[in-house]
Amino acid sequence: MNRPLLLNPGPVTLSERVRNSLLLPDLCHREGEFFDLQDEIRERLLGVYGLDPATWSAVLLTGSGTAAVEAMLSSLVPAEGRLLVVENGVYGERMTNIAQRHGIACEVVRQEWTAPMDLAAVRRRLQAQPAITHVAAVHHETTTGRLNALNELAALCSEFGVALLADTVSSFGAEAIDFSRPGFTAAAATANKCLHGVPGACFVIVRRAALKTASARTLYLDLAAWSRAQDQRGTPFTPSVHAYYALREALREFADEGGFAARQAKYTALAGQVADGLAVLGVKPLLPTAESSVVLRAYHLPVDYARLHDGLKAKGFIIYAGQGALASTLFRISTMGALGPADMARLLGEVRNLLPT
Numbered sequence: 001m002n003r004p005l006l007l008n009p010g011p012v013t014l015s016e017r018v019r020n021s022l023l024l025p026d027l028c029h030r031e032g033e034f035f036d037l038q039d040e041i042r043e044r045l046l047g048v049y050g051l052d053p054a055t056w057s058a059v060l061l062t063g064s065g066t067a068a069v070e071a072m073l074s075s076l077v078p079a080e081g082r083l084l085v086v087e088n089g090v091y092g093e094r095m096t097n098i099a100q101r102h103g104i105a106c107e108v109v110r111q112e113w114t115a116p117m118d119l120a121a122v123r124r125r126l127q128a129q130p131a132i133t134h135v136a137a138v139h140h141e142t143t144t145g146r147l148n149a150l151n152e153l154a155a156l157c158s159e160f161g162v163a164l165l166a167d168t169v170s171s172f173g174a175e176a177i178d179f180s181r182p183g184f185t186a187a188a189a190t191a192n193k194c195l196h197g198v199p200g201a202c203f204v205i206v207r208r209a210a211l212k213t214a215s216a217r218t219l220y221l222d223l224a225a226w227s228r229a230q231d232q233r234g235t236p237f238t239p240s241v242h243a244y245y246a247l248r249e250a251l252r253e254f255a256d257e258g259g260f261a262a263r264q265a266k267y268t269a270l271a272g273q274v275a276d277g278l279a280v281l282g283v284k285p286l287l288p289t290a291e292s293s294v295v296l297r298a299y300h301l302p303v304d305y306a307r308l309h310d311g312l313k314a315k316g317f318i319i320y321a322g323q324g325a326l327a328s329t330l331f332r333i334s335t336m337g338a339l340g341p342a343d344m345a346r347l348l349g350e351v352r353n354l355l356p357t
């Protein structure tokens with residue numbers, strides 16, 4: 001059988017080009033060739049959004065996306081700092097959990113998983129609590145496919161002189177991120193979502209000024225130490241060399257295909273194709289297009305999830321369940337990875353075959 005196509009939000013279906021990069025020579029991470037690899041990845045990561053390396057550091061880490069988020073929160077909120085987390089899904093809740101585990105003074109502005117962030121409530125909280133130094137929020141809340149108003153939140157943080165720490169794990173490379181606001185301080189992301197690498201490498205894009213006041217709470221996830229070592233063509237620990245090979249190739253492919261604008265346009269077209277095709281079959285989206293990411297959409301289940309999942313798996317497509325209480329009512333389709341319109345047309349045909357006639 002052909003390889004299954006992954007319609008879950010990472011790991012993604014690899015291109016042959018990225019898959020083949022995993023077969024490059026075994027490499028010691030204390031050799032010059034490794035540091036060339038690391039340098040190229042760091043430079044290309046900043047290049048995705050045209051960021052100046054004098055102002056920003058792309059800090060590469062070995063771990064999944066959560067490691068990048070944890071490194072960002074645990075390193076950048078100082079001991080005397082106070083964090084406000086804006087939650088409307090699983091990944092916002094995870095940031096609160098991380099803050100609590102590290103003993104970071106933390107408060108939350110929480111919305112229903114199906115609701116947008118409440119910026120007016122965030123403003124009121126910032127007015128009422130001048131001790132807040134940092135705000136954390138998720139850009140694309142993968143729980144529901146909602147694209148949160150991160151750029152508006154960055155403007156609000158800038159107005160109050162607080163630092164915004166963003167989980168852009170499922171949006172980096174595919175959605176517009178306005179790094180220019182002074183409050184926008186860091187974005188955590190991973191190799192194996194919109195950049196189309198393999199799991200094992202993740203990164204934080206962080207303002208160099210913020211690293212100067214960083215105070216790490218752990219040895220391994222000390223963002224400032226990783227950044228310092230990488231600036232000096234070093235690495236503190238053994239990195240996932242093969243995942244770095246794949247990320248470098250994925251970033252080269254990203255650039256060859258036209259960069260951020262082209263990736264966003266490709267995703268927009270694929271997500272629209274799936275949404276339109278499902279609408280014809282009577283399958284309704286959870287959110288209107290205007291509130292959705294281009295990366296993933298959640299839909300109301302037309303049949304039992306197991307029937308839909310297993311039926312599509314038998315035809316070579318892996319879809320994704322809803323999380324928590326949404327598991328019984330929703331399913332999700334991500335269109336990241338090496339996928340094209342012909343794949344989506346075939347998917348829609350298979351969905352039609354599984355619906356009651």
Ligand SMILES: *Cc1c(COP(=O)(O)O)cnc(C)c1O
Pocket residue numbers: 009010064065066067069091138140141142167168169170190
């Ligand atoms: C995938 C994802 C993560 C990280 O998940 P890992 O399994 O640790 O890679 C974090 N935040 C968001 C929004 C995600 O979609």
